[in-house]
Amino acid sequence: MLDMRTPIRFFMGTNTASGFFGFLDDFYDVSDGWRAFLLKGGPGSGKTHLLGRVYAFMAAGGNEIQAIVCPSDPNKLDGLVFPEIKACILDASAPHTIEPKCWGAVEQIVNLSACMKIDMLYSRATEITEALSGCHTLDARRRRFIGAAASLLNESCRIALDSTDLAKIQRSAARIAAREFGMSSELPGKEIRRFLSAITPEGVMVFHQTLQSLCPRIYSIEDEHGASSRVLLDELRKRALDAGHNVICCYCPISPDDKPEHLLLPSIGIGFTTSNQWHKADFPVFRRIHAARFTDAERLRQRRQLLSFNRRAARELINEAVGISAEILSARETVELFYTDAMDYEGIDMLTDWVISELENIIDNHTG
Numbered sequence: 143m144l145d146m147r148t149p150i151r152f153f154m155g156t157n158t159a160s161g162f163f164g165f166l167d168d169f170y171d172v173s174d175g176w177r178a179f180l181l182k183g184g185p186g187s188g189k190t191h192l193l194g195r196v197y198a199f200m201a202a203g204g205n206e207i208q209a210i211v212c213p214s215d216p217n218k219l220d221g222l223v224f225p226e227i228k229a230c231i232l233d234a235s236a237p238h239t240i241e242p243k244c245w246g247a248v249e250q251i252v253n254l255s256a257c258m259k260i261d262m263l264y265s266r267a268t269e270i271t272e273a274l275s276g277c278h279t280l281d282a283r284r285r286r287f288i289g290a291a292a293s294l295l296n297e298s299c300r301i302a303l304d305s306t307d308l309a310k311i312q313r314s315a316a317r318i319a320a321r322e323f324g325m326s327s328e329l330p331g332k333e334i335r336r337f338l339s340a341i342t343p344e345g346v347m348v349f350h351q352t353l354q355s356l357c358p359r360i361y362s363i364e365d366e367h368g369a370s371s372r373v374l375l376d377e378l379r380k381r382a383l384d385a386g387h388n389v390i391c392c393y394c395p396i397s398p399d400d401k402p403e404h405l406l407l408p409s410i411g412i413g414f415t416t417s418n419q420w421h422k423a424d425f426p427v428f429r430r431i432h433a434a435r436f437t438d439a440e441r442l443r444q445r446r447q448l449l450s451f452n453r454r455a456a457r458e459l460i461n462e463a464v465g466i467s468a469e470i471l472s473a474r475e476t477v478e479l480f481y482t483d484a485m486d487y488e489g490i491d492m493l494t495d496w497v498i499s500e501l502e503n504i505i506d507n508h509t510g
Contacts, residue, residue: 148201149355151209153337154220154238156395157467159289161281162237163398165335169210169223170230172243177504179497180234180242183254185474186481188490189233192252193219195494196231200224200501213340213395215471216347227508229501252497257489258481266480273477277470284466288341291459292396294452295368299401301449302367302433305442311370314431315377318361319385322412327386333379338392338404339421341460343468346395348421356390356406357413362423365433367449368394368401371416374431375402378414382407419453420460 155164170176181189200207200222210221210232221232231252234240242249263270339348353360365371375391379402382389392404403421405414417423417430442449 148207148209149351150207151211151349151352152392153213153216153340153349153395154210154233156213156337156340156398157281157284157288157463158396158398159285159292161285164238164337165393166232166238166240168335169221169232169240170228170248172248174228176228176230176248177500178229178240178249179231179252179500180240180249181232181252181254182235184235184481186478186485187254188257188485188487189235189254190218191487191490192254192494192497193222193231193233195491196497196501197222199498203505205505211349213337213342214467214474216340216342216344224501227501227504229504231497250500252493254490254493257486257493259484259486262484263480270477270480273473273480277473277477280466280470280473284463284470287459287463287466288396291456291463294456294459296397298449298452298456299368299372301445302369302437302442303373305438306369306373306433307436307438308373310436311373312377314436315374315381319378319381322410323382323385323387323407326384329386331383331385331387331389333383334388334390336390336392337395337398340395341463341467343464343471345464346420346460350415350421350423350425353404353406353413353415354425356408356411358411359413360423360427361412361414362417362427362430363414363433364417364423364430366418366453367433368403368416368418370433370436371403372401374436375405375414375416379405419457 155162155166170178181192183189197207197209197219205224206226208223208225209219210223212218212220220238221230223230232240242251245251338352339346363371363374379389379391382405387407388409390406390408391402392406394401394403403416407413415423
């Protein structure tokens with residue numbers, strides 16, 4: 143287990159009904175002077191060892207670090223982002239495959255397969271294939287449970303949306319924006335998309351510490367069905383960008399295409415979070431906004447029975463997905479053992495030393 147003391151953590155992506163989903167293009171900007179080290183290697187290939195050493199080096203130097211955490215094992219890293227020096231190191235292997243867009247000038251490949259004892263792995267190919275097949279079978283089951291839960295939760299959101307006063311939400315967003323964001327800017331801000339929460343083997347996890355560290359002034363939107371919060375956050379996101387602020391928009395892990403759940407504006411220290419049964423904002427906040435103020439309570443009450451059923455059923459389905467995630471983690475640890483025995487760790491340390499030396503050069507150029 144890595145000792146990740148940085149309070150700034152995001153998930154690499156999320157496991158959905160369609161498989162892994164991540165905003166992989168948002169970890170670095172090819173057009174803005176970033177450098178990226180892309181790790182290529184499968185389970186047990188030494189990525190955790192390499193990332194752990196890089197983390198220790200950068201932390202010892204007092205560098206700003208964003209830890210990118212694996213949703214399938216929240217005790218492991220999938221990457222590290224260093225915003226101050228515009229550099230990152232990412233696990234670029236499947237299922238979160240990243241290929242260079244400007245090879246050499248922006249990205250460099252760190253090929254861990256060069257440190258494998260291929261003959262040893264080839265001799266156990268049948269065992270490895272069978273173990274991987276078991277992982278894929280479990281993953282297919284997990285997808286079905288997540289998909290079923292997403293269907294129920296999205297239905298509840300649509301029902302709540304039918305009882306929501308959208309004009310009232312827009313007026314509320316306009317007041318908050320005028321107070322917090324200032325006037326419109328000629329140059330719009332930039333959006334970075336992230337995941338602050340995920341379904342993991344340890345349950346539904348959310349990195350509230352990230353929100354609290356980057357945004358001392360937090361608005362919590364208390365919304366069990368996710369209708370008012372979705373509309374309000376999207377409206378605030380647009381207004382913040384129009385005012386020239388850079389934003390980090392964090393999306394729902396089971397509806398990642400169009401459902402923002404958290405909005406962070408680190409440059410002005412303001413954040414917005416959705417509080418519900420999956421991730422309650424049970425810490426002091428600047429202001430709590432209740433979805434009830436935008437909702438026709440009587441109309442929503444007519445669908446109370448269905449909403450209650452959907453909530454209970456979705457909770458059970460997510461719990462099953464969590465249990466299967468734990469099974470997948472155990473199965474993958476078995477796969478990793480095949481590779482761990484076949485890795486040349488002296489070679490991995492040489493690669494790590496090279497990455498660290500490259501980061502040292504980037505730091506020197508940045509400070510110089």
